[in-house]
Amino acid sequence: MSKNRRSAGRNGTTTLADVARAAGVSISTAGRVLRDEGWPVDPALKERVRRAAKELSYVRNAMARTLRAGSPAMVGLIVGNMLDPYYGEIAESVTRYAESTGQILVAVCNMQRDPKLEMVYCQRLWEHRVGGLILAGGGFDQFTYHADLRQLLDGMARSGVVVTTLSPRDLDFPNFNVDNVEVGRLAAGELLRHGHRHIGIVVGPLHNRVLRQRVEGAAACCRDAGVAYYLAEASEFGPQGIDRSVAQMYENAPDITGIIAASGVTSISMVHAVMATGRTVPGDVSVIGVGGSAIDRFSTPPLHRIDQALATCGRAALDHIAACVAGTPPSKDFLLRPSIVPGRSIAPWRA
Structure with missing residues (x-):
């Protein structure tokens, strides 16, 4: 399926059309299989669609369903350092995905690798009544203020803010990232x-x-x-x-x-x-x-x-928030298997 993986849309977005193309079926058939709403579909064809979806890391677009239901939301995204391409790629994929709807606004906050500033931004976003929060911070001290952050996020969640993370943080919230x-x-x-x-x-x-x-x-x-x-x-x-x-x-x-x-x-x-x-x-x-x-x-x-798979993880977190805001079944968090992208910086070693 390596060719199919490369067929994903702009910025790596995998669409239902990509899955249908990879499985050799119509978009409507692929949608029926992945929605699993009881439509009569040949078992072999079902398996083909599900395998294509898995290999392409396809995630159902809960955001689109949310917007059709008329439930726009404001989402906070806290990144570790805007000068780091890792965080820039996350911000780019999440904001583009949100902008494609025209109704969801993503507020991006740059915590500058400062764990105390991360908590400041959580508090400010809470005060601005965001519907959801994505924590994308990675390379900084995540241990010293962990208990304080957990307490703050628990309060946000109790008030209705949907909290998600894009890296392992030992927090009891949905986490979307690679292994x-x-x-x-x-x-x-x-x-x-x-x-x-x-x-x-x-x-x-x-x-x-x-x-x-x-x-x-x-x-x-x-x-x-x-x-x-x-x-x-x-x-x-x-x-x-x-x-x-x-x-x-x-x-x-x-x-x-x-x-x-x-x-x-x-x-x-x-x-x-x-x-x-x-x-x-x-x-x-x-x-x-x-x-x-x-x-x-x-x-x-x-x-x-x-x-x-930064774009896949960021979009999945946004879909999860959108579904929760709309009161529809949210997507489950996941731990994706990472993939190898060949370059020219490795050569066979000959002693």
């Missing part, structure tokens, strides 16, 4: 598959569950293969912190031939950081990154990367 342990496993597996046996894992400060889960997955994959790995944790976010971290890594482990850049910011900075040590990518060092399609524009050579 970050699997992200780490896939990244390490790609380097191992290309013959690399000296692997570095480069991350920013490990102050959140996302990065810890990715490191957990990559480390487990290396251990299973009997391969040692070196974990380099940058002391700060941004290119300078990554440059120092990579330089220190090569002082301590000069034999590393493959690097996992475990976040979007790390991925964007990694080729420069490696070249600053006098090495080339992928001639001397292979690099695999993690992030959405936005990072493709920031790296030469283009990164081999693990995609996080």
